Amino acid sequence: MNLKSKKVLVATVVVGLILPLATFAQFGGVVFDPTNYNNALLRYYQLEQQLTQLRNTYTQIVAEYNLAQQMARSIPNMPERYLAQFSPWHLANAADVYSNTGTWISGVNSGTVPTILSGYQQATSELLQYTSGHLGLLSPSDLARAKAQYASVELADGANTLGMATIGSLRSSTQNIDQRLATLEQDSLSADPSMNTEIGVLNKVNAAGVLGVRTSEDTNKLLVALLEQQTVANKQLRDQQTNAINAEILRQAQLQGAMNEVLGGFGQDVSNYQIP
Secondary structure, eight states: OOHHHHHHHHHHHHHHHHHHHHHHHHTTOOOOOHHHHHHHHHHHHHHHHHHHHHHHHHHHHHHHHHHHHHHTOOOTTHHHHHOOOOOOOOOOOOOOTTSSSHHHHHHHHHOOHHHHHHHHHHHSOOOOOOOHHHHHTSOHHHHHHHHHHHHHHHHHHHHHHHHHHHHHHHHHTHHHHHHHHHHHHHHHTOOOGGGSSHHHHHHHHHHHHHHHHHHHHHHHHHHHHHHHHHHHHHHHHHHHHHHHHHHHHHHHHHHHHHHHHHHHHHHHHHHHOOOO
16 A cells, blocks of 8 residues: 555544544534633632622621611610709899899899999999099108009909909800700700711710800809909908008108107207206
């Protein structure tokens, strides 16, 4: 058999082997493909990993949901547990037998400055003024002392009226502040879910902080008024002590001058005395 005949025989055999396989696959047979098999295994592994991740995510979401539910539970019966009663502010009151205290009371309850000044003048003794003739009769030291005492009374009047205005301003705003505090208290103790959202709670915290700052500011105003009155009182005490010291110094100087005059005259008399 020559070479050409051999090639024809091999080709015939290969075609004979391939044709049955192709015919078998065409009519429902299975052909194994390693590449597709590897791809299928890879996709299966990936799906398995995704399923594991989904299970972990689900477990985490359930845990977060349970925690959120637990954190969202409010304390039952909040008003019965925490609602407290506080002493209310009382308006000033006093008898007005001689019709000279009513305006004072109205001023310290309202904080109106003209009413306060008028009421203070009606309820206090009038401070007269020195005439130029009276001041001209005083020595320089007595004139300075009189002016200092006069200034003490004027400063005391200013501090007293300022204190009255501060007290009146606090009293006049009490009703409004009490209403705001009552509203804040009601919202804080409310079981309404809309009042207990995260933003709602933060809003109430901010409102409480602002009210606290405002209250501290009013307290500072009152303390300043008290400090001013104390400063004037210290000034009056200082004037009294200064006047006492000056009076003692003046007495000592006058006593020394009188003693020198008496002793000097006595010595001159003794020197001039002659025994008859």
